[in-house]
Amino acid sequence: MRKPLMAGNWKMNKTVGEAVAMVKALKTAVADVTDVEILVCPTYTALYAVYNEIKDSNINLGAQNLFWEAKGAFTGEISPSMVKDAGCSYVIIGHSERRQYFGETDETVNKRTKAAFGAGLIPIVCVGETLEEREKNITFQVVETQVRGGLANLTAEESAAVVIAYEPVWAIGTGKTATPQQAQEVHAFIRKIYKEIYGDAADKVRILYGGSVNPKNVSDLMKQSDIDGGLVGGASLEAESFTQLVKY
Numbered sequence: 001m002r003k004p005l006m007a008g009n010w011k012m013n014k015t016v017g018e019a020v021a022m023v024k025a026l027k028t029a030v031a032d033v034t035d036v037e038i039l040v041c042p043t044y045t046a047l048y049a050v051y052n053e054i055k056d057s058n059i060n061l062g063a064q065n066l067f068w069e070a071k072g073a074f075t076g077e078i079s080p081s082m083v084k085d086a087g088c089s090y091v092i093i094g095h096s097e098r099r100q101y102f103g104e105t106d107e108t109v110n111k112r113t114k115a116a117f118g119a120g121l122i123p124i125v126c127v128g129e130t131l132e133e134r135e136k137n138i139t140f141q142v143v144e145t146q147v148r149g150g151l152a153n154l155t156a157e158e159s160a161a162v163v164i165a166y167e168p169v170w171a172i173g174t175g176k177t178a179t180p181q182q183a184q185e186v187h188a189f190i191r192k193i194y195k196e197i198y199g200d201a202a203d204k205v206r207i208l209y210g211g212s213v214n215p216k217n218v219s220d221l222m223k224q225s226d227i228d229g230g231l232v233g234g235a236s237l238e239a240e241s242f243t244q245l246v247k248y
């Protein structure tokens with residue numbers, strides 16, 4: 001059975017103080033949860049302070065990106081082992097905002113994914129079509145290319161441990177959620193493609209849905225057989241709404 005994962009992607013929000021205050025409240029509110037894995041992904045600057053607040057709790061820590069090189073002259077970048085050292089067990093890779101604004105490609109997504117595993121982190125690899133691509137009816141093609149490229153060359157162990165997040169770009173931050181049926185259709189397709197590449201690991205891999213998940217729509221999304229959790233932006237920023245998502 002796949003354990004559901006509810007992940008908060010805080011994007012470029014919250015000072016260190018705000019981040020710590022949020023997880024302090026969250027920690028108490030979700031202390032009784034054992035059937036859902038809980039993850040928060042603050043900005044780099046808040047990682048270690050948040051880690052100190054949640055290290056003995058049921059909340060896991062993730063970063064929002066990393067660079068694939070181990071160390072050296074790469075001004076402004078953060079290595080996989082630095083992310084691990086700050087207390088992270090997960091890292092988001094290839095979010096559509098990184099693809100759109102920072103030139104991320106399936107090739108660089110794959111380098112980061114492999115490097116994350118190399119440092120003992122679990123990557124959450126994001127895929128998803130734009131509105132234009134959906135309207136052109138090429139959603140499946142786009143997602144297949146992203147899955148095959150971004151998740152290439154994984155070992156058997158890595159292929160079962162990785163997390164995939166399907167986030168239709170038109171649903172991110174827009175309040176326009178994919179219907180549970182639209183999401184399920186793509187999730188099932190991703191699992192089918194994944195099965196062609198990695199066989200039985202496809203039954204173990206968790207596929208999260210992301211894009212305007214909120215306390216009202218979460219339970220219908222989570223009822224879909226191939227939706228194993230959520231990658232949530234806006235509704236993950238406040239302890240109260242994120243708790244409602246965790247306790248869907």
Ligand code: PGA
Pocket residue numbers: 009167171172173174175210211212213231232233234235
């Ligand atoms: P949203 O963001 O929940 O605010 O739509 C989701 C994401 O980008 O991961």
